[in-house]
Amino acid sequence: xxxxxxxxxxxxxxxxxxxxxxxxxxxxxxxxxxxxxxxxxxxxxxxxxxxxxxxxxxxxxxxxxxxxxxxxxxxxxxxxxxxxxxxxxxxxxxxxxxxxxxxxxxxxxxxxxxxxxxxxxxxxxxxxxxxxxxxxxxxxxxxxxx
Amino acid sequence: xxxxxxxxxxxxxxxxxxxxxxxxxxxxxxxxxxxxxxxxxxxxxxxxxxxxxxxxxxxxxxxxxxxxxxxxxxxxxxxxxxxx
Numbered sequence: 001x002x003x004x005x006x007x008x009x010x011x012x013x014x015x016x017x018x019x020x021x022x023x024x025x026x027x028x029x030x031x032x033x034x035x036x037x038x039x040x041x042x043x044x045x046x047x048x049x050x051x052x053x054x055x056x057x058x059x060x061x062x063x064x065x066x067x068x069x070x071x072x073x074x075x076x077x078x079x080x081x082x083x084x085x086x087x088x089x090x091x092x093x094x095x096x097x098x099x100x101x102x103x104x105x106x107x108x109x110x111x112x113x114x115x116x117x118x119x120x121x122x123x124x125x126x127x128x129x130x131x132x133x134x135x136x137x138x139x140x141x142x143x144x145x146x
Numbered sequence: 147x148x149x150x151x152x153x154x155x156x157x158x159x160x161x162x163x164x165x166x167x168x169x170x171x172x173x174x175x176x177x178x179x180x181x182x183x184x185x186x187x188x189x190x191x192x193x194x195x196x197x198x199x200x201x202x203x204x205x206x207x208x209x210x211x212x213x214x215x216x217x218x219x220x221x222x223x224x225x226x227x228x229x230x
Contacts, residue, residue, distance in 0.1 A: 049224070055206060113229060114227065117153070117222075120228045130154055133228050
């Protein structure tokens with residue numbers, strides 16, 4: 001069972017984990033991304049490509065489900081204005097064993113960073129700037145290519 | 147007609163998020179169209195002068211800039227993605 005939500009609102013990681021725990025596997029892995037307040041950041045504005053985002057993230061989830069024997073996958077990615085300390089992304093995976101759950105969770109996060117149509121703009125007191133893609137993130141995503 | 151959609155700083159430089167243009171010949175590549183857009187000058191020149199900083203999607207699928215536009219209905223042009 002997999003579910004993808006692209007939403008402006010917050011989410012409850014505990015409720016998401018509980019749902020994954022009920023999927024009958026022996027292990028649940030998850031990652032929750034939080035907005036960092038580095039360098040005096042006031043807010044992030046996340047833009048996305050509404051006509052593409054859900055379908056693209058579902059393709060990434062399908063890829064993970066082909067590679068690992070997953071009993072449950074949950075992906076939530078927020079868009080809009082987010083302040084430091086707010087949750088931005090959640091990936092949860094359930095499987096019979098820990099290796100599949102942990103690896104699939106890492107894979108999903110790496111591919112969300114480099115393969116999902118989101119763009120972050122940073123707001124500071126005196127300026128704004130678009131976040132630039134990092135070669136390191138591309139390299140991490142590429143490391144899963146087979 | 148072909149719909150062009152823009153995101154992030156490409157959208158800001160161009161000044162709008164969507165427009166419709168006459169459909170180019172099917173074998174015209176995205177890279178060639180980007181060069182034509184840059185030649186409009188102003189914000190377009192700013193947005194499209196450096197294709198190496200751009201990525202594209204045809205009908206909501208990522209494709210390389212050297213792909214022909216073909217029969218696609220929608221071409222999106224944007225910077226490398228930064229989600230997660």
